[in-house]
Amino acid sequence: MKIDHIVQSQQFTVPMIWNLFERTKEMEKIVRRGGTKDYERFIMASLFYAPSTRTRFSFESAMYRLGGKVISTEQARIFSSEIQGERLEDTIRIIGNYCDLIVLRHHEEGGAIRASSVSRVPIINAGDGSGGQHPTQALLDLYTIYNELGTLEGLKVALIGALDKGRTARSLAYLLSKFERTKLYFIAPPEVQIKEDILEHLEEKNVHYELLDSADKIISEVDVVYQTRIDAERLIDKKIDLGIYNITKDFLKKMKKNSIIMHPLPRSVEISRDVDSDPRAAYFRQAENGLFVRMALITMVLDFE
Amino acid sequence: MKIDHIVQSQQFTVPMIWNLFERTKEMEKIVRRGGTKDYERFIMASLFYAPSTRTRFSFESAMYRLGGKVISTEQARIFSSEIQGERLEDTIRIIGNYCDLIVLRHHEEGGAIRASSVSRVPIINAGDGSGGQHPTQALLDLYTIYNELGTLEGLKVALIGALDKGRTARSLAYLLSKFERTKLYFIAPPEVQIKEDILEHLEEKNVHYELLDSADKIISEVDVVYQTRIDAERLIDKKIDLGIYNITKDFLKKMKKNSIIMHPLPRSVEISRDVDSDPRAAYFRQAENGLFVRMALITMVLDFE
Amino acid sequence: MKIDHIVQSQQFTVPMIWNLFERTKEMEKIVRRGGTKDYERFIMASLFYAPSTRTRFSFESAMYRLGGKVISTEQARIFSSEIQGERLEDTIRIIGNYCDLIVLRHHEEGGAIRASSVSRVPIINAGDGSGGQHPTQALLDLYTIYNELGTLEGLKVALIGALDKGRTARSLAYLLSKFERTKLYFIAPPEVQIKEDILEHLEEKNVHYELLDSADKIISEVDVVYQTRIDAERLIDKKIDLGIYNITKDFLKKMKKNSIIMHPLPRSVEISRDVDSDPRAAYFRQAENGLFVRMALITMVLDFE
Numbered sequence: 001m002k003i004d005h006i007v008q009s010q011q012f013t014v015p016m017i018w019n020l021f022e023r024t025k026e027m028e029k030i031v032r033r034g035g036t037k038d039y040e041r042f043i044m045a046s047l048f049y050a051p052s053t054r055t056r057f058s059f060e061s062a063m064y065r066l067g068g069k070v071i072s073t074e075q076a077r078i079f080s081s082e083i084q085g086e087r088l089e090d091t092i093r094i095i096g097n098y099c100d101l102i103v104l105r106h107h108e109e110g111g112a113i114r115a116s117s118v119s120r121v122p123i124i125n126a127g128d129g130s131g132g133q134h135p136t137q138a139l140l141d142l143y144t145i146y147n148e149l150g151t152l153e154g155l156k157v158a159l160i161g162a163l164d165k166g167r168t169a170r171s172l173a174y175l176l177s178k179f180e181r182t183k184l185y186f187i188a189p190p191e192v193q194i195k196e197d198i199l200e201h202l203e204e205k206n207v208h209y210e211l212l213d214s215a216d217k218i219i220s221e222v223d224v225v226y227q228t229r230i231d232a233e234r235l236i237d238k239k240i241d242l243g244i245y246n247i248t249k250d251f252l253k254k255m256k257k258n259s260i261i262m263h264p265l266p267r268s269v270e271i272s273r274d275v276d277s278d279p280r281a282a283y284f285r286q287a288e289n290g291l292f293v294r295m296a297l298i299t300m301v302l303d304f305e
Numbered sequence: 306m307k308i309d310h311i312v313q314s315q316q317f318t319v320p321m322i323w324n325l326f327e328r329t330k331e332m333e334k335i336v337r338r339g340g341t342k343d344y345e346r347f348i349m350a351s352l353f354y355a356p357s358t359r360t361r362f363s364f365e366s367a368m369y370r371l372g373g374k375v376i377s378t379e380q381a382r383i384f385s386s387e388i389q390g391e392r393l394e395d396t397i398r399i400i401g402n403y404c405d406l407i408v409l410r411h412h413e414e415g416g417a418i419r420a421s422s423v424s425r426v427p428i429i430n431a432g433d434g435s436g437g438q439h440p441t442q443a444l445l446d447l448y449t450i451y452n453e454l455g456t457l458e459g460l461k462v463a464l465i466g467a468l469d470k471g472r473t474a475r476s477l478a479y480l481l482s483k484f485e486r487t488k489l490y491f492i493a494p495p496e497v498q499i500k501e502d503i504l505e506h507l508e509e510k511n512v513h514y515e516l517l518d519s520a521d522k523i524i525s526e527v528d529v530v531y532q533t534r535i536d537a538e539r540l541i542d543k544k545i546d547l548g549i550y551n552i553t554k555d556f557l558k559k560m561k562k563n564s565i566i567m568h569p570l571p572r573s574v575e576i577s578r579d580v581d582s583d584p585r586a587a588y589f590r591q592a593e594n595g596l597f598v599r600m601a602l603i604t605m606v607l608d609f610e
Numbered sequence: 611m612k613i614d615h616i617v618q619s620q621q622f623t624v625p626m627i628w629n630l631f632e633r634t635k636e637m638e639k640i641v642r643r644g645g646t647k648d649y650e651r652f653i654m655a656s657l658f659y660a661p662s663t664r665t666r667f668s669f670e671s672a673m674y675r676l677g678g679k680v681i682s683t684e685q686a687r688i689f690s691s692e693i694q695g696e697r698l699e700d701t702i703r704i705i706g707n708y709c710d711l712i713v714l715r716h717h718e719e720g721g722a723i724r725a726s727s728v729s730r731v732p733i734i735n736a737g738d739g740s741g742g743q744h745p746t747q748a749l750l751d752l753y754t755i756y757n758e759l760g761t762l763e764g765l766k767v768a769l770i771g772a773l774d775k776g777r778t779a780r781s782l783a784y785l786l787s788k789f790e791r792t793k794l795y796f797i798a799p800p801e802v803q804i805k806e807d808i809l810e811h812l813e814e815k816n817v818h819y820e821l822l823d824s825a826d827k828i829i830s831e832v833d834v835v836y837q838t839r840i841d842a843e844r845l846i847d848k849k850i851d852l853g854i855y856n857i858t859k860d861f862l863k864k865m866k867k868n869s870i871i872m873h874p875l876p877r878s879v880e881i882s883r884d885v886d887s888d889p890r891a892a893y894f895r896q897a898e899n900g901l902f903v904r905m906a907l908i909t910m911v912l913d914f915e
Contacts, residue, residue, distance in 0.1 A: 034651035041339035043369050045362065051688045054704055057655065057681050061708035064653050064679040069369040071362050074685065075379065078356045086571035094359055094570060097593040098366035265704060266696035288707040346644035348674050350667065374674040376667050380684065383661045391876035399664055399875065402898040403671035 003300045005116035005123045009135040009171045014178050017142065023296035024143055024289075030065065031292065037067035042302055045099035046072040047091075048126070049107045054265070054287075055126050055137075059103045062294040071099060077107075089118045096120040101302060104128070122301035130165065137264060138171035140293040144286040145224055148260045154181040156221055160245055161228030161270070163194040168264040169228050173198050177205045184209040185218050189240050192231060214244055219254045227263045227270055247271045252278055262286050308605045310421035310428045314440040314476045319483050322447065328601035329448055329594075335370065336597065342372035347607055350404035351377040352396075353431070354412050359570070359592075360431050360442075364408045367599040376404060382412075394423045401425040406607060409433070427606035435470065442569060443476035445598040449591040450529055453565045459486040461526055465550055466533030466575070468499040473569040474533050478503050482510045489514040490523050494545050497536060519549055524559045532568045532575055552576045557583055567591050613910045615726035615733040619745040619781045624788050627752065633906035634753055634899075640675065641902065647677035652912055655709040656682040657701075658736070659717045664875070664897075665736050665747075669713045672904040681709060687717075699728045706730040711912060714738070732911035740775065747874060748781035750903040754896040755834055758870045764791040766831055770855055771838030771880070773804040778874040779838050783808050787815045794819040795828050799850050802841060824854055829864045837873045837880055857881045862888055872896050 003016075012020070030036050044063040046056050051074040060070045076091070088106065092115045095102060101122050104115055109129030116123040127134040146152050157176060159169045163186055173194070176182045184207060186194045193211055202209050212218065215225075230245050247261060252275060255261075260282040263271055267283075275281050308321075317325070335341050349368040351361050356379040365375045381396070393411065397420045400407060406427050409420055414434030421428040432439040451457050462481060464474045468491055478499070481487045489512060491499045498516055507514050517523065520530075535550050552566060557580060560566075565587040568576055572588075580586050613626075622630070640646050654673040656666050661684040670680045686701070698716065702725045705712060711732050714725055719739030726733040737744040756762050767786060769779045773796055783804070786792045794817060796804045803821055812819050822828065825835075840855050857871060862885060865871075870892040873881055877893075885891050 043366055047358075051683075051685055053657075053683045053686055053688075054701075057683075057705060057708045060681045061653055064681070070681075071365045071369070071375075072377075072682075073356075073358045073362075073379070074683070075356055076358055078358075090571060091359075093589050094592045095362060097589075097596055098362045266700060284703050284707075287704045291707055348671055352663075376670045376674070376680075377682075378661075378663045378667075378684070380661055381663055383663075395876060396664075398894050399897045400667060402894075402901055403667045 002303050003122070005112075005119070006135055006297055006301060007112040007116050007123065007125045008133040009138040009175055012135070012139065012175070017139070017175075017178075020139060020293070020296055020300065021143055021146060023299060024292045027065075027292040027295040027299075030295070035065040035067065039063070039298070039302060040067040040069075042066075042068040042101065043099040044068055044070050044101045044103060044298070045095050046070060046103050047076050047095060048074045048105040049076045050074070050105060052105055052127065055105065056103075058287075058290045059124075059126060059294050062291055062298055065291070066295055066298060068298075088114055092119045092123070101298065108132075124297060124301065130167065132167070134167055134171065136290075136294055136297055137168050138175055139297070140286065140290045141168065141172045141226070141262065141264070142175050143293050144262060144282060144289045145260070147289065148282055148285070149223055149258075152176070152179040155179070155223045156183045156185070156218070157224040157226060158185040158187055158215060158218060158222045159194070159226045159228070160187045160215060162192040162231035162234065163188045163228070164192045165231065166194075166228045169226060170194070170198055172226060174201065177202055177207045182207050185212055185215075185222065186210070187212045187215045187245070188230075189213060189235060189238065189242075191235060191238060215251070219251065220256065223256070223259050225255070225259070225261045227261060227267075229268060230270055245270065247275055249274055252280065255280065307608050308427070310417075310424070311440055311602055311606060312417040312421050312428065312430045313438045314443040314480055317440070317444065317480070322444070322480075322483075325444060325598070325601055325605065326448055326451060328604060329597045332370075332597040332600040332604075335600070340370040340372065344368070344603070344607060345372040345374075347371075347373040347406065348404040349373055349375050349406045349408060349603070350400050351375060351408050352381050352400060353379045353410040354381045355379070355410060357410055357432065360410065361408075363592075363595045364429075364431060364599050367596055367603055370596070371600055371603060373603075393419055397424045397428070406603065413437075429602060429606065435472070437472070439472055439476065441595075441599055441602060442473050443480055444602070445591065445595045446473065446477050446531070446567065446569070447480050448598050449567060449587060449594045450565070452594065453587050453590070454528055454563075457481070457484040460484070460528045461488045461490070461523070462529040462531060463490040463492055463520060463523060463527045464499070464531045464533070465492045465520060467497040467536035467539065468493045468533070469497045470536065471499075471533045474531060475499070475503055477531060479506065482507055482512045487512050490517055490520075490527065491515070492517045492520050492550070493535075494518060494540060494543065494547075496540060496543060520556070524556065525561065528561070528564050530560070530564070530566045532566060532572075534573060535575055550575065552580055554579055557585065560585065612913050613732075615722075615729070616745055616907055616911060617722040617726050617733065617735045618743045619748040619785055622745070622749065622785070627749070627785075627788075630749060630903070630906055630910065631753055631756060633909060634902045637675075637902040637905040637909075640905070645675040645677065649673070649908070649912060650677040650679075652676075652678040652711065653709040654678055654680050654711045654713060654908070655705050656680060656713050657686050657705060658684045658715040659686045659721075660684070660715060662715055662737065665715065666713075668897075668900045669734075669736060669904050672901055672908055675901070676905055676908060698724055702729045702733070711908065718742075734907060734911065740777070742777070744777055744781065746900075746904055746907055747778050748785055749907070750896065750900045751778065751782045751836070751872065751874070752785050753903050754872060754892060754899050755870070757899065758892050758895070759833055759868075762786070762789040765789070765833045766793045766795070766828070767834040767836060768795040768797055768825060768828060768832045769804070769836045769838070770797045770825060772802040772841035772844065773798045773838070774802045775841065776804075776838045779836060780804070780808055782836060784811065787812055787817045792817050795822055795825075795832065796820070797822045797825045797855070798840075799823060799845060799848065799852075801845060801848060825861070829861065830866065833866070833869050835865070835869070835871045837871060837877075839878060840880055855880065857885055859884055862890065865890060
């Protein structure tokens with residue numbers, strides 16, 4: 001299964017997701033064995049228009065574990081002292097001469113699609129715009145759920161935070177809607193609740209969902225708590241007790257034994273440090289899965305057989 | 306043919322240029338085959354005092370295709386929080402301990418020569434100062450003409466733009482003057498025409514040239530149009546119609562079938578997007594040649610036989 | 611001899627230092643032979659919270675000469691556009707998934723110890739805080755003395771500069787106190803003399819030391835002059851002739867034949883350029899030793915037997 005570009009999570013069908021997860025399992029084994037040299041003749045370009053060290057490191061480590069090479073910038077906006085802001089399309093055409101794969105973090109929504117329309121090498125979208133896509137994050141989130149719980153069917157998932165602007169929560173809701181008997185709980189102050197477009201999509205797909213302003217009612221039932229930032233600054237005038245959205249030791253006590261807490265990271269105060277040692281705290285394992293999923297995605301766009 | 310340092314285009318004699326072009330052809334083949342490991346024990350340092358992602362990527366890709374390794378900075382000016390602006394000579398002496406080759410982009414004219422005077426490893430000048438040299442660009446431009454047209458003799462070449470400050474156009478004129486029966490047409494508003502020093506050089510060498518303020522007269526005759534930026538800001542008070550210097554579909558119609566359009570890139574408005582699909586638009590192939598020429602140049606300074 | 615983390619020079623006992631020096635000699639041979647591939651399955655992360663190109667290049671070159679790979683940032687403070695300043699502990703836990711070793715330059719004193727307390731991979735401290743530690747610099751300084759003079763016993767060492775804030779001079783004094791019959795001369799204007807904590811440590815260890823405001827008295831006796839910056843800005847109101855602390859040709863004339871001048875670099879005016887060609891000027895060889903010592907230190911934390 002060869003993919004030309006990875007630009008948005010919608011492009012992944014269920015069979016593609018299973019193919020990805022099989023490859024990901026294989027990548028875990030490869031990393032345990034110390035990596036491979038299978039991709040040693042390939043060069044990946046990290047073309048980041050803004051710094052995002054963690055995402056970049058995760059992709060670059062993935063490429064190195066596969067045996068490949070990396071050229072890298074975190075300041076692609078400053079292309080030269082003479083012209084600031086060359087057109088993305090020109091840049092992509094030129095950089096495509098110097099590599100076999102471009103990992104692109106662009107500041108404008110739709111940047112990855114524009115890039116893929118002119119590129120001679122595969123584009124992997126590593127985030128485009130704040131309202132845009134970050135498909136590899138969504139896929140690693142989904143993989144983490146599968147890997148931790150052993151299934152993607154019949155799951156009850158609570159998503160917490162400022163969901164209206166939560167790119168990762170939105171993408172995950174979208175991907176989970178593809179699987180049987182999913183139940184979604186969107187937990188947020190009404191001012192920052194998930195937007196209508198996602199809800200319409202869920203209704204079309206007949207996915208059960210509930211909008212809640214507290215986790216109390218469902219906390220003991222859910223299989224996954226997907227925690228994100230609450231964006232306190234936007235709510236500063238609302239006199240809402242935002243503390244109720246934080247995950248603490250007390251919150252943990254009410255959760256099922258066989259459940260997990262996830263977070264796309266970095267976190268602020270929304271998960272207390274003393275939660276870290278609980279086996280249900282899956283967020284650091286989630287970050288580790290980022291490596292394996294990205295290795296698998298790289299092989300899907302580069303595969304030369 | 307071993308070169309100690311590559312600091313200015315003047316150091317390249319015609320035999321050296323042919324040797325370079327032979328190597329470049331070989332590099333094209335090596336890249337098609339997926340690269341080589343011949344240089345795997347070598348480390349290149351990209352020492353950029355200002356960002357220039359495209360040039361840097363082109364060199365780093367070249368080194369990786371040769372099998373080598375790269376250490377890289379785009380902010381060499383900030384050497385430490387304590388001392389800003391260590392002397393270039395000290396920096397070069399120290400960095401020379403950590404690599405086998407330094408690719409230097411320096412902000413001062415003459416930086417590359419100063420560096421080469423103290424360096425224990427080869428220096429390749431990747432641009433020094435706005436009025437300085439960028440020899441690898443000049444050589445890849447020359448190679449592109451040779452590769453596209455099959456010869457460097459008897460060529461008619463139009464150079465368009467703000468030629469007085471056009472480092473790449475100036476260097477190319479210089480290199481072309483070494484070949485038989487070259488005719489050069491400098492096309493620019495008089496305010497930004499090519500400087501006397503180049504014209505004196507051409508007269509010495511008996512090279513035919515013309516200064517024109519429009520391409521109209523020669524457009525249907527030339528083999529190469531070398532387009533550069535027109536630097537509109539400097540001409541803003543002059544009430545000149547700068548649009549006549551842009552290359553459009555109409556401009557193309559008047560050009561010979563067997564001719565090419567080049568540009569050092571990045572471009573602004575001086576070449577319309579709808580020109581890109583014409584086979585005579587050679588500027589993206591020119592960027593690709595940058596890879597092969599730089600690979601060849603790296604082998605010329607590193608060669609260990 | 612396997613070390614978990616390298617965070618401060620105090621952790622090195624004399625037997626560890628000899629083990630390190632043996633390995634360092636081995637590394638010199640390996641580099642002369644063109645490097646090794648022994649560590650090709652390892653990835654090093656350069657996690658720099660502030661740029662320090664020279665130190666970073668030295669570590670990255672070391673890793674490449676060992677055959678390994680490198681992921682690198684000089685702007686780790688800007689972790690994402692959303693959260694500035696993620697907790698160091700979270701960052702380390704995540705980055706540890708993407709590499710086998712983290713080289714950390716942190717802006718806060720104690721950063722390296724905090725990092726090592728949560729890290730799943732070895733941490734090497736590449737400088738933490740201005741009042742903190744830079745153990746690999748201290749060890750390469752010590753190695754340089756040993757390599758140049760053939761012994762670490764019975765040495766007379768003059769340390770010059772703003773010693774109260776001189777991280778490197780302080781660390782070197784500390785390490786030298788471990789060896790027999792060391793005599794130390796601290797030469798500085800009283801306003802910036804070495805601090806009490808070091809002197810107390812030397813008294814405990816029965817190390818002979820003298821505080822001097824000029825090198826005159828001991829210049830002809832010492833084996834090593836360790837020159838550092840004098841920090842003229844802090845002394846601007848004091849009407850002190852700082853020129854007497856600079857090393858010039860005249861200073862050289864008074865030094866023993868079999869002695870050396872060292873400097874952690876970068877230098878400002880405190881060593882004249884015309885001293886560079888004297889065989890006693892050891893500071894560029896000192897920088898080269900940085901490569902070998904750091905290679906050896908990397909093998910000490912990675913060793914897999």
